[in-house]
Amino acid sequence: MERVLRIASDTLKSVAKELAAEGFDHVKSLTGMDRPEEGLIELVYHISSYLNPALRGRIVEVRTEVDRSRPIINSISDVFPSCRYMELETRDLLGVKFEGNEEPDPLILPDELKNTWPLRKDYKIPEEGVE
Amino acid sequence: MRVKELGKDRRAETITLFIGPQHPGSGHLRLVVELDGDVVVGIRPDIGWVHRGVEKIAETKKFVQVIPLIERPSIIDSANMNVGYVRAVEKLLGVEVPDRARYIRTILCELNRIASHLYGIGIFGNMIGTSTIFMWSFGDREIIVELMQELTGARLTYSFFLPGGVKGDLPDGFEEKLEKGLRYIENRIPEYNALFIENPVTEDRLKGVGVIDREKAVEIGLTGPNLRASGVEYDARMAGEYGAYKDLGFKPVTRPEGDSFARLMLRFDEIEGSIGLIRKAIREMPQGPIMHERTKGMARQVLMKVPEGEAFSRVECGRGELTFFVVSKGGDKPHRVRMVTPSFRNLIGFETALVGHRLADVPTVYGSLDYFPPEADR
Amino acid sequence: MGQKKERVILLGNLENAVRKVGTRLADMRPIRNIRNWGITFSLWPVPLTTACCGAEFAATMSPRFDMERLGVLPMASSRQTNVLIIEGTLTRKMAKAVKIIYRQMPEPKFVIAMGSCAADGGIFWNSYNIVRPKDVLPVDVFIPGCPPRPEAVIRAIMQLQDKIKRKLKYRMDAKERPRKRTRRQRVSRVV
Numbered sequence: 001m002e003r004v005l006r007i008a009s010d011t012l013k014s015v016a017k018e019l020a021a022e023g024f025d026h027v028k029s030l031t032g033m034d035r036p037e038e039g040l041i042e043l044v045y046h047i048s049s050y051l052n053p054a055l056r057g058r059i060v061e062v063r064t065e066v067d068r069s070r071p072i073i074n075s076i077s078d079v080f081p082s083c084r085y086m087e088l089e090t091r092d093l094l095g096v097k098f099e100g101n102e103e104p105d106p107l108i109l110p111d112e113l114k115n116t117w118p119l120r121k122d123y124k125i126p127e128e129g130v131e
Numbered sequence: 132m133r134v135k136e137l138g139k140d141r142r143a144e145t146i147t148l149f150i151g152p153q154h155p156g157s158g159h160l161r162l163v164v165e166l167d168g169d170v171v172v173g174i175r176p177d178i179g180w181v182h183r184g185v186e187k188i189a190e191t192k193k194f195v196q197v198i199p200l201i202e203r204p205s206i207i208d209s210a211n212m213n214v215g216y217v218r219a220v221e222k223l224l225g226v227e228v229p230d231r232a233r234y235i236r237t238i239l240c241e242l243n244r245i246a247s248h249l250y251g252i253g254i255f256g257n258m259i260g261t262s263t264i265f266m267w268s269f270g271d272r273e274i275i276v277e278l279m280q281e282l283t284g285a286r287l288t289y290s291f292f293l294p295g296g297v298k299g300d301l302p303d304g305f306e307e308k309l310e311k312g313l314r315y316i317e318n319r320i321p322e323y324n325a326l327f328i329e330n331p332v333t334e335d336r337l338k339g340v341g342v343i344d345r346e347k348a349v350e351i352g353l354t355g356p357n358l359r360a361s362g363v364e365y366d367a368r369m370a371g372e373y374g375a376y377k378d379l380g381f382k383p384v385t386r387p388e389g390d391s392f393a394r395l396m397l398r399f400d401e402i403e404g405s406i407g408l409i410r411k412a413i414r415e416m417p418q419g420p421i422m423h424e425r426t427k428g429m430a431r432q433v434l435m436k437v438p439e440g441e442a443f444s445r446v447e448c449g450r451g452e453l454t455f456f457v458v459s460k461g462g463d464k465p466h467r468v469r470m471v472t473p474s475f476r477n478l479i480g481f482e483t484a485l486v487g488h489r490l491a492d493v494p495t496v497y498g499s500l501d502y503f504p505p506e507a508d509r
Numbered sequence: 510m511g512q513k514k515e516r517v518i519l520l521g522n523l524e525n526a527v528r529k530v531g532t533r534l535a536d537m538r539p540i541r542n543i544r545n546w547g548i549t550f551s552l553w554p555v556p557l558t559t560a561c562c563g564a565e566f567a568a569t570m571s572p573r574f575d576m577e578r579l580g581v582l583p584m585a586s587s588r589q590t591n592v593l594i595i596e597g598t599l600t601r602k603m604a605k606a607v608k609i610i611y612r613q614m615p616e617p618k619f620v621i622a623m624g625s626c627a628a629d630g631g632i633f634w635n636s637y638n639i640v641r642p643k644d645v646l647p648v649d650v651f652i653p654g655c656p657p658r659p660e661a662v663i664r665a666i667m668q669l670q671d672k673i674k675r676k677l678k679y680r681m682d683a684k685e686r687p688r689k690r691t692r693r694q695r696v697s698r699v700v
């Protein structure tokens with residue numbers, strides 16, 4: 001990765017706006033990672049550009065962390081609409097609340113799994129192997 | 132016709148229509164359509180009917196066992212899915228793929244792209260009521276599937292690329308068969324033109340329907356053929372991070388219109404482009420090993436421990452750009468595998484493309500976006 | 510006809526009585542055989558691509574394997590169909606929809622579960638979001654494989670046809686419960 005930005009969670013929106021002003025125009029991926037030992041959920045945005053020939057193909061990695069017990073962060077879907085569904089998915093699977101991008105129903109989980117966050121490390125599923 | 136045009140004083144201004152989840156498309160998606168008369172004023176896709184938790188299950192499997200798993204979401208495009216994951220693991224391992232393996236990867240990926248586009252075109256034909264095209268393209272797809280089966284041993288799920296190289300070399304006499312198959316597909320394209328594309332019915336139903344202009348397409352982050360049909364010249368193959376695209380001089384095709392017709396035509400253009408790439412790859416293929424020394428042999432693959440780190444990879448699938456973010460904690464199982472699939476990124480296109488069109492255009496736009504639900508839901 | 514004579518008691522209004530007699534008649538040997546033969550070659554599945562196996566099912570419909578020669582023709586609406594082919598994994602969300610679709614289908618109806626996922630989870634056995642179709646629906650035929658080859662799908666269709674030819678008992682009214690039969694009668698019906 002050519003450029004990695006580690007930022008505090010409350011500056012995410014202003015960083016996103018700066019990147020947008022620089023010419024970055026879409027979010028390629030949004031990854032949420034649970035880190036229970038440190039009590040954090042890490043969010044990794046990969047942002048890139050389609051139109052700007054100088055930036056095309058370059059990817060900026062923006063990393064930020066939210067508290068695991070109170071995972072709330074500003075949504076950047078008004079700056080980059082392309083990450084709207086990714087934010088909703090992260091909300092479903094990791095329980096991160098994106099302020100400004102809220103929908104009552106879960107996006108991909110069924111209703112009965114609402115508010116269980118499968119991608120958190122303490123959500124156990126059976127594994128292969130001899131017991 | 133909008134309700135108001137019939138006169139005012141209607142109690143119901145708009146109605147909400149639920150389309151799906153069971154419908155004759157490919158896989159399941161429910162569209163919640165807000166209708167004013169028969170004009171679409173709002174649309175909300177409801178996904179998750181095929182969500183199987185691939186990302187979670189990947190954390191319980193060894194690195195090499197994840198390969199079949201991440202192929203399943205887009206089974207008709209499995210080689211391209213496979214190469215994306217394998218590239219990420221290779222970056223973590225720090226191994227470079229031998230040249231011959233890169234060329235073999237390119238050939239299989241491009242073959243799979245042709246098959247995947249033919250699948251999409253067939254489903255599209257079915258959706259707009261031209262079942263002849265469904266039959267044709269599925270019949271023609273079998274030729275490509277047979278070729279891939281000859282190379283890898285499976286019809287759809289190849290798991291042919293392993294970290295460090297490919298599983299096997301081209302079989303004897305494969306080049307001739309490949310050339311024969313490609314020539315057949317090439318000769319078929321004019322027939323599709325005559326029957327389907329230059330057909331006034333198709334043109335009337337597709338031209339100007341579901342337009343996504345250049346700025347909008349970039350803003351909502353469309354990807355793949357849908358993006359290029361809106362005139363944006365971007366293709367993950369251009370970066371040359373995988374396969375032999377850099378050596379082969381790959382150039383993406385674009386179309387400026389951004390409507391359903393352009394999206395359909397772009398798929399045909401890409402089939403032709405892929406045929407050209409495969410021919411060139413066969414001609415220029417170097418000799419040499421097909422697997423890196425450090426990952427050779429089944430035992431090394433299965434017992435592979437991947438050093439701690441993170442890797443991001445992107446590849447161009449049939450439906451668009453696929454990105455993988457793989458995190459390893461130094462064990463034999465990945466700590467986190469994140470895949471953002473092209474269909475998931477194209478999902479937002481429904482909201483943009485359909486508003487203002489008629490209800491009868493919903494299947495047209497659905498088909499032209501080439502949306503594959505298992506891929507989006509994972 | 511080695512069948513024991515059964516007495517029919519007709520009570521209630523005329524319509525019910527006629528319906529009951531019709532059911533009985535349609536269940537007698539020669540009529541039943543002809544009817545089963547007819548059903549055998551008009552198996553119309555619902556297009557229900559629940560997951561990736563749908564790609565192989567679509568290939569089975571394609572000219573190379575051509576399921577229509579066996580009388581299998583997908584219909585767009587579940588009201589016109591009599592076979593439900595579960596093409597792969599069934600998620601929790603989809604299982605509810607599948608139940609509704611199954612209830613919409615007219616009798617007699619059959620279920621084929623395609624793919625290892627539909628049999629017992631397959632590669633997704635430890636997923637948090639799948640159900641086993643056998644817990645939800647009465648499955649007639651399972652097709653193993655991930656994904657099963659089109660030849661396997663055709664074989665499953667032929668097995669189902671075989672099953673129908675030999676065993677099917679007609680139920681004119683979906684609500685009517687099958688009568689209790691003695692063991693001897695059941696044997697005579699099956700063989």
Ligand code: SF4
Binds near residue numbers: 625
């Ligand atoms: S059996 Fe295999 S191909 Fe079929 S749905 Fe399951 S994973 Fe997909």
